[in-house]
Amino acid sequence: MLDAMDSAADAKRVTLAQVAQRAGVSVMTASYTYNRPSRVSEQSRAKVLAAAAALGYAGPDPSARSLRRGSTRTLGVVMGEHLSYAFEDPQAASFLAGIADVCAESGYGMTILPITGADDDVSRIQSAAVDGFIVWTTSDDDPVLGAVRAVRRPAVVHGGPEVAGLGLVSIDNRAAARAVGTAAFAGAGRPAVVSFPLSRDRISTITRGPDIAGATFPVTRQRLEGYRQAAEDIGIPWSDVVVAVCAHNDAAEAEQATAALLSGTHAPDAIAAMSDEQAAGAIRAARAAGRTVPSDVAVTGWDDAAVATQLGLTTVAQSLREQGAACAHAALGHEPVPPAAAWSVVTRASTRS
Amino acid sequence: MLDAMDSAADAKRVTLAQVAQRAGVSVMTASYTYNRPSRVSEQSRAKVLAAAAALGYAGPDPSARSLRRGSTRTLGVVMGEHLSYAFEDPQAASFLAGIADVCAESGYGMTILPITGADDDVSRIQSAAVDGFIVWTTSDDDPVLGAVRAVRRPAVVHGGPEVAGLGLVSIDNRAAARAVGTAAFAGAGRPAVVSFPLSRDRISTITRGPDIAGATFPVTRQRLEGYRQAAEDIGIPWSDVVVAVCAHNDAAEAEQATAALLSGTHAPDAIAAMSDEQAAGAIRAARAAGRTVPSDVAVTGWDDAAVATQLGLTTVAQSLREQGAACAHAALGHEPVPPAAAWSVVTRASTRS
DNA sequence: CTGTTAGCGCGTTCAA
DNA sequence: TTGAACGCGCTAACAG
Numbered sequence: 001m002l003d004a005m006d007s008a009a010d011a012k013r014v015t016l017a018q019v020a021q022r023a024g025v026s027v028m029t030a031s032y033t034y035n036r037p038s039r040v041s042e043q044s045r046a047k048v049l050a051a052a053a054a055l056g057y058a059g060p061d062p063s064a065r066s067l068r069r070g071s072t073r074t075l076g077v078v079m080g081e082h083l084s085y086a087f088e089d090p091q092a093a094s095f096l097a098g099i100a101d102v103c104a105e106s107g108y109g110m111t112i113l114p115i116t117g118a119d120d121d122v123s124r125i126q127s128a129a130v131d132g133f134i135v136w137t138t139s140d141d142d143p144v145l146g147a148v149r150a151v152r153r154p155a156v157v158h159g160g161p162e163v164a165g166l167g168l169v170s171i172d173n174r175a176a177a178r179a180v181g182t183a184a185f186a187g188a189g190r191p192a193v194v195s196f197p198l199s200r201d202r203i204s205t206i207t208r209g210p211d212i213a214g215a216t217f218p219v220t221r222q223r224l225e226g227y228r229q230a231a232e233d234i235g236i237p238w239s240d241v242v243v244a245v246c247a248h249n250d251a252a253e254a255e256q257a258t259a260a261l262l263s264g265t266h267a268p269d270a271i272a273a274m275s276d277e278q279a280a281g282a283i284r285a286a287r288a289a290g291r292t293v294p295s296d297v298a299v300t301g302w303d304d305a306a307v308a309t310q311l312g313l314t315t316v317a318q319s320l321r322e323q324g325a326a327c328a329h330a331a332l333g334h335e336p337v338p339p340a341a342a343w344s345v346v347t348r349a350s351t352r353s
Numbered sequence: 354m355l356d357a358m359d360s361a362a363d364a365k366r367v368t369l370a371q372v373a374q375r376a377g378v379s380v381m382t383a384s385y386t387y388n389r390p391s392r393v394s395e396q397s398r399a400k401v402l403a404a405a406a407a408l409g410y411a412g413p414d415p416s417a418r419s420l421r422r423g424s425t426r427t428l429g430v431v432m433g434e435h436l437s438y439a440f441e442d443p444q445a446a447s448f449l450a451g452i453a454d455v456c457a458e459s460g461y462g463m464t465i466l467p468i469t470g471a472d473d474d475v476s477r478i479q480s481a482a483v484d485g486f487i488v489w490t491t492s493d494d495d496p497v498l499g500a501v502r503a504v505r506r507p508a509v510v511h512g513g514p515e516v517a518g519l520g521l522v523s524i525d526n527r528a529a530a531r532a533v534g535t536a537a538f539a540g541a542g543r544p545a546v547v548s549f550p551l552s553r554d555r556i557s558t559i560t561r562g563p564d565i566a567g568a569t570f571p572v573t574r575q576r577l578e579g580y581r582q583a584a585e586d587i588g589i590p591w592s593d594v595v596v597a598v599c600a601h602n603d604a605a606e607a608e609q610a611t612a613a614l615l616s617g618t619h620a621p622d623a624i625a626a627m628s629d630e631q632a633a634g635a636i637r638a639a640r641a642a643g644r645t646v647p648s649d650v651a652v653t654g655w656d657d658a659a660v661a662t663q664l665g666l667t668t669v670a671q672s673l674r675e676q677g678a679a680c681a682h683a684a685l686g687h688e689p690v691p692p693a694a695a696w697s698v699v700t701r702a703s704t705r706s
Numbered sequence: 707c708t709g710t711t712a713g714c715g716c717g718t719t720c721a722a
Numbered sequence: 723t724t725g726a727a728c729g730c731g732c733t734a735a736c737a738g
Contacts, residue, residue, distance in 0.1 A: 058504040062482035063419035064731035084450035093440035104467030111464045114457035129415035151411040417715035
């Protein structure tokens with residue numbers, strides 16, 4: 001009965017062997033028709049394609065092909081535990097676009113691995129049918145990193161942390177922070193920082209000279225180190241620098257934090273943020289508090305996004321898109337991981353210097 | 354020699370069989386350790402995990418598992434030929450976030466299939482190792498649609514076109530356009546439209562009463578039909594309605610197009626756009642031309658994005674995130690495709706009524 | 707240009 | 723609770 005139904009009309013699962021049989025050729029000829037068409041005579045090819053059409057065969061099964069070839073032709077991207085974050089953050093979007101560019105031209109797919117922060121993250125990594133991994137910046141203690149390393153496939157981390165056995169694509173955050181911090185703090189007496197979270201608990205605080213070494217997000221840590229250096233360069237000890245740690249990269253939260261800073265007794269006259277979004281929030285708060293930028297308070301951002309141009313923000317320019325592409329090339333084994341990505345400080349009207 | 358190297362230190366490709374052998378159990382026991390841990394004695398499980406650790410075995414091979422199970426636990430998303438577009442458009446980002454939500458909670462991966470517009474798009478679809486497809490709105494004649502249908506896996510189209518055999522998740526664009534168009538055109542004598550492209554060639558033009566039926570992007574077509582209806586409702590024939598067709602969904606291009614409309618001899622006093630981005634561009638152009646919104650020219654957007662709140666735009670509210678989730682559920686076979694997604698007109702200060 | 711052989715690594719079957 | 727055999731669907735490596 002089953003055999004009787006197993007005809008073209010039903011065709012739940014048509015195999016290459018069935019196609020070959022119907023076409024009156026060997027399975028290999030059918031396989032070649034799909035994989036090396038030039039190695040098959042015009043005649044055979046036509047017969048195979050006709051049989052495939054008749055049976056409703058849509059091409060070789062991708063899983064079987066992957067198993068046989070030992071390659072999935074797909075790259076895995078791990079974007080951190082905020083699912084939506086990946087798509088809502090414009091910088092992350094540029095990064096993904098860079099990966100997509102390379103995948104498209106290489107004929108690769110791009111699998112976004114949803115990470116939830118729960119224990120099963122590790123098994124999601126293990127069971128991902130991908131040839132290589134790209135990990136968006138995370139904390140030193142993220143278990144995902146161990147899982148990615150354990151599967152022994154090519155893998156690259158963007159931003160940090162640096163993990164033995166995995167590549168790293170990043171700018172020199174410390175140097176860039178020192179440079180843009182120098183612009184932010186020029187002529188200032190009370191420099192402040194609006195920061196990304198220090199660790200995965202994402203606690204918001206306002207403190208002076210927080211412990212930098214204890215921060216487990218390496219990108220945050222390195223930028224704080226750069227800002228500390230910039231403060232010390234103008235003779236301000238880190239313990240005098242007020243740092244508003246925000247839970248998320250978000251204009252609204254940065255605005256609130258900046259408002260708090262400015263209403264305090266030791267209101268800053270210079271603010272180095274960690275993103276243009278945060279800087280935009282800081283500027284809004286400054287204006288709401290009746291301050292003029294940059295004369296009353298200088299502000300710097302990071303990333304040189306569209307909003308930076310609009311607001312005339314001094315900021316760090318880097319190409320997340322190129323970095324995404326570099327990660328993809330490295331994960332594909334096309335190119336070695338480049339030593340360090342390019343960055344520059346773009347000086348605009350939001351700083352004094 | 355090869356055997357000598359095939360030890361834990363090298364361990365290029367460790368199989369479950371090797372793990373089982375080293376653990377002194379059968380392959381099945383090892384398999385159960387990973388797939389049905391409860392069916393294996395504590396002892397055996399420990400032995401298997403120890404052997405796995407010793408050999409550097411990272412878990413069952415995903416491709417082999419997919420082949421055997423007949424399921425990849427991955428959903429494919431087809432986002433159209435602009436690779437970066439998917440990530441740069443905030444609406445598309447929300448949509449992807451909705452899909453990601455569902456994939457995360459279902460333990461599924463999410464593969465973005467890079468579409469280039471070239472002939473190999475079809476083969477990319479065919480060779481995608483996914484259990485189902487979600488197709489972002491495209492044109493009636495997009496070859497991707499045929500390819501998706503041909504693979505006979507669950508598939509959903511968002512927005513349109515409606516394809517036999519594929520599900521459709523969309524709002525009623527025609528009804529929504531008529532409703533928001535009515536708000537836009539209230540009290541107007543010279544209504545105009547700023548439109549998405551009509552077809553895949555993405556030609557920009559400014560014409561009166563363009564041929565609606567010839568538009569191959571169904572979403573554009575349906576919205577134009579709604580706008581025509583809204584114009585006719587106030588006694589203006591479609592042939593008198595000026596339509597600026599933009600190549601892309603982009604504030605800058607809409608601004609330029611609106612500037613052209615307003616400088617013409619028959620300057621509009623009401624503009625219905627197809628996105629909030631476009632509406633934002635239209636408002637900028639109107640102000641630059643010395644017009645007041647809405648008294649000189651009313652403007653409406655679409656999507657109720659953040660910019661709509663900022664600008665006080667009358668617009669169509671819909672949740673792309675929920676629609677993304679609905680697509681994912683349908684593609685997973687969890688739920689049937691819902692009949693039609695919810696929408697509403699949000700009236701703000703950019704219209705007269 | 708075409709066919710034969712031999713698995714890729716795993717998990718479902720059935721038996722013990 | 724565990725084991726042995728088999729095949730998921732396909733393609734690399736060889737002949738012919």
